[in-house]
Amino acid sequence: MVVARGDLQQLLDALTAQGYQVLGPRVRDGAIQYDELSSLADLPIGWTDRQDGGFYRLEKRDDEALFGYVVGPSSWKRFLHPPTVTLWRSRRTEEGFELVESPQDPPKYAFFGVRPCELHAISIQDRVFLQGPYVDPIYRSRRAGIFVVAVNCGQAGGTCFCTSMGTGPRARKGFDLALTELLGPERHEFVVEVGSPAGAEILAQVAHRPATPEDRARVAEIEAETSRQMGRQMETAGLKELLYTNLEHPRWEEVASRCLTCANCTMVCPTCFCTTVEDVTDLTGQEAERRRLWDSCFTMEFSYMHGGSVRSSARSRYRQWMTHKLATWQDQFDVIGCVGCGRCITWCPVGIDITQEVAAIRGEPVT
Amino acid sequence: MNTMSAEPIQAVDPMAPRWYRILQRRRENHDTFTLELTPEDGGAPMAFAPGQFNMLYVFGVGEIPISISGDPSQPQRLIHTTRAVGTVTKAMSRLGKGDLLGVRGPFGTSWPLAEAEGKDVVVVTGGIGLAPLRPAIYQLLAQREKYARIVLLYGARTQEDMVFRRELERWSARLDVEIFATVDRATSGWRGNVGVATTLIPHAPFDPDDTIALVCGPEVMMRYTVAALEKRGLEHEQIYISMERNMKCAVGFCGHCQFGPQFICKDGPVFRFDQVRAIFGKWEV
Ligand SMILES: Cc1cc2nc3c(=O)[nH]c(=O)nc-3n(C[C@H](O)[C@H](O)[C@H](O)COP(=O)(O)OP(=O)(O)OC[C@H]3O[C@@H](n4cnc5c(N)ncnc54)[C@H](O)[C@@H]3O)c2cc1C
Ligand code: SF4
Numbered sequence: 001m002v003v004a005r006g007d008l009q010q011l012l013d014a015l016t017a018q019g020y021q022v023l024g025p026r027v028r029d030g031a032i033q034y035d036e037l038s039s040l041a042d043l044p045i046g047w048t049d050r051q052d053g054g055f056y057r058l059e060k061r062d063d064e065a066l067f068g069y070v071v072g073p074s075s076w077k078r079f080l081h082p083p084t085v086t087l088w089r090s091r092r093t094e095e096g097f098e099l100v101e102s103p104q105d106p107p108k109y110a111f112f113g114v115r116p117c118e119l120h121a122i123s124i125q126d127r128v129f130l131q132g133p134y135v136d137p138i139y140r141s142r143r144a145g146i147f148v149v150a151v152n153c154g155q156a157g158g159t160c161f162c163t164s165m166g167t168g169p170r171a172r173k174g175f176d177l178a179l180t181e182l183l184g185p186e187r188h189e190f191v192v193e194v195g196s197p198a199g200a201e202i203l204a205q206v207a208h209r210p211a212t213p214e215d216r217a218r219v220a221e222i223e224a225e226t227s228r229q230m231g232r233q234m235e236t237a238g239l240k241e242l243l244y245t246n247l248e249h250p251r252w253e254e255v256a257s258r259c260l261t262c263a264n265c266t267m268v269c270p271t272c273f274c275t276t277v278e279d280v281t282d283l284t285g286q287e288a289e290r291r292r293l294w295d296s297c298f299t300m301e302f303s304y305m306h307g308g309s310v311r312s313s314a315r316s317r318y319r320q321w322m323t324h325k326l327a328t329w330q331d332q333f334d335v336i337g338c339v340g341c342g343r344c345i346t347w348c349p350v351g352i353d354i355t356q357e358v359a360a361i362r363g364e365p366v367t
Numbered sequence: 368m369n370t371m372s373a374e375p376i377q378a379v380d381p382m383a384p385r386w387y388r389i390l391q392r393r394r395e396n397h398d399t400f401t402l403e404l405t406p407e408d409g410g411a412p413m414a415f416a417p418g419q420f421n422m423l424y425v426f427g428v429g430e431i432p433i434s435i436s437g438d439p440s441q442p443q444r445l446i447h448t449t450r451a452v453g454t455v456t457k458a459m460s461r462l463g464k465g466d467l468l469g470v471r472g473p474f475g476t477s478w479p480l481a482e483a484e485g486k487d488v489v490v491v492t493g494g495i496g497l498a499p500l501r502p503a504i505y506q507l508l509a510q511r512e513k514y515a516r517i518v519l520l521y522g523a524r525t526q527e528d529m530v531f532r533r534e535l536e537r538w539s540a541r542l543d544v545e546i547f548a549t550v551d552r553a554t555s556g557w558r559g560n561v562g563v564a565t566t567l568i569p570h571a572p573f574d575p576d577d578t579i580a581l582v583c584g585p586e587v588m589m590r591y592t593v594a595a596l597e598k599r600g601l602e603h604e605q606i607y608i609s610m611e612r613n614m615k616c617a618v619g620f621c622g623h624c625q626f627g628p629q630f631i632c633k634d635g636p637v638f639r640f641d642q643v644r645a646i647f648g649k650w651e652v
């Protein structure tokens with residue numbers, strides 16, 4: 001189906017009318033961030049982003065594209081697996097303690113503008129929180145009702161490598177609706193693919209026309225053009241064995257000499273899931289609360305045991321992060337833990353590049 | 368919406384503790400104590416397998432992994448033995464009879480007592496490492512006829528540092544268990560071996576071709592133990608170790624306990640040695 005630019009607001013309105021809180025990309029603090037959308041006008045219309053190792057800048061485009069940029073520092077992870085949540089509260093009573101129920105009915109989210117790599121990131125976190133021996137009720141309740149409007153990428157960013165990871169630049173599944181923006185001198189339309197009955201139901205409330213063979217051909221061309229623009233690439237063949245057999249590679253020491261262990265890469269990564277807990281009591285000591293917060297394998301405390309940290313060197317912490325993402329993750333969850341979104345490269349203050357680190361361990365010349 | 372496949376709905380929140388009341392507190396040595404707990408809700412006792420652990424929560428202070436050290440055939444008495452080393456364990460050591468603890472569990476894998484049937488079983492441990500092995504010993508002794516020789520090699524800094532001393536004496540008095548204890552430093556009255564537990568391995572009475580070894584202790588100790596057992600001719604498939612790492616959730620969500628591809632909380636803490644051989648002892652893994 002095809003929806004005209006002028007009718008796309010109806011999609012947002014239909015979602016709002018169904019009780020969804022619509023979240024999507026907006027310009028916030030000089031970057032693309034996900035936040036509440038009240039109308040299409042809130043989107044970063046006519047903006048694009050320039051990204052490289054340790055570099056990010058928003059720039060004006062010479063058109064009015066709605067989705068003419070890629071991903072910014074925040075990801076949908078923030079809504080499904082929030083940076084801080086209360087696990088439970090407990091109160092001291094006459095006889096002892098009781099758990100205080102903290103009803104946490106999350107809003108019903110519609111994610112508007114989910115990139116293909118991010119859809120994969122969500123499916124990876126599904127494996128972590130929903131498909132193991134235990135289910136995380138917090139993730140589950142937030143994840144259960146979401147409506148996903150995916151957006152296929154019409155251009156790749158400077159640090160993108162989804163093509164290498166097989167996660168983009170076109171969404172194949174995991175969405176309710178997927179949009180491809182068709183933008184030309186004379187046209188501004190969106191080819192819409194329906195991925196679920198819920199998607200079909202919403203689309204029925206939006207003015208649209210059937211897609212022509214020419215529209216479909218254009219979508220395929222856009223995918224091919226975007227694939228050719230990837231700013232980075234990573235060879236994934238034999239990656240697990242490569243890292244399993246190179247725990248002592250000298251490159252770990254070299255990258256550690258640059259790494260600040262600031263943990264930025266883990267915070268921006270849409271698949272990193274590690275957390276810690278924090279116990280707080282109120283001033284009277286009558287009520288205690290247990291919170292869960294995002295944590296990072298780059299901190300010293302992460303591996304602390306009585307007597308010291310297991311990974312006290314930057315070398316072993318960088319190695320842990322990258323080996324987990326690309327190798328051990330495969331044994332744990334049957335999938336690579338990296339979707340090629342490039343965030344860790346862009347937001348690393350010193351521009352450490354996971355694709356170059358892999359190339360270096362493979363023994364290829366690096367730039 | 369349909370992009371999430373149907374999931375089994377879990378009846379309970381895996382992060383919510385159940386309250387247990389302390390029935391008894393026993394001092395094991397200068398820094399180690401044993402707590403006997405009973406569920407405050409009066410509900411069913413916690414069935415567990417030897418080697419499994421619980422997350423114990425001290426109100427407002429924190430939550431830590433502690434092995435179950437009691438008898439698996441007596442689950443109505445939930446028993447933990449803890450060494451006071453830091454914030455949470457020290458706060459816990461100040462609790463006494465009638466106080467409450469939050470408990471989540473049981474978690475993790477257990478000692479391979481079924482696989483060991485018909486074989487010699489050699490237990491090698493030191494200090495507080497005996498706590499996660501005591502349930503296994505209870506079960507081995509309760510089903511004594513199923514096993515060939517049962518050998519316990521136990522080391523501690525001094526005689527006074529040993530845990531479960533009354534039980535060690537009781538077991539020593541049995542003719543169907545062989546116990547060899549050793550201390551790093553002999554204090555008055557000690558007439559046994561001096562040296563670390565691994566020094567007992569070369570002469571311990573077991574048939575290397577038909578033995579299962581259960582090992583728990585600090586990682587260096589386990590490294591030497593595995594080496595000494597290898598020297599006696601044991602294969603890695605005959606050796607089981609219990610691993611320790613920082614843990615915040617015990618259900619595989621927090622990521623802290625990763626040891627290469629393994630989550631120690633759910634894939635361990637008990638591993639057959641060949642499962643971890645590739646990374647065991649590797650620097651800062
Ligand atoms: C599976 C398992 C079973 C255990 N069984 C026992 C047992 O039966 N008896 C016993 O005395 N101890 C046991 N331990 C070790 C015990 O969990 C630690 O001694 C305890 O966490 C220390 O907490 P703390 O707050 O007193 O120490 P601190 O040094 O103040 O620790 C601060 C934080 O670091 C972490 N931490 C510190 N040391 C350890 C450690 N060794 N292991 C895991 N996390 C640690 C904890 O999360 C703790 O909250 C076990 C550990 C594991 C992983
Ligand atoms: S590791 Fe880097 S490129 Fe891969 S998903 Fe995480 S942030 Fe994106």
Ligand code: SF4
Nearest residue numbers: 259260262263265348
């Ligand atoms: S790789 Fe970069 S972003 Fe990650 S911890 Fe090191 S310096 Fe920080």
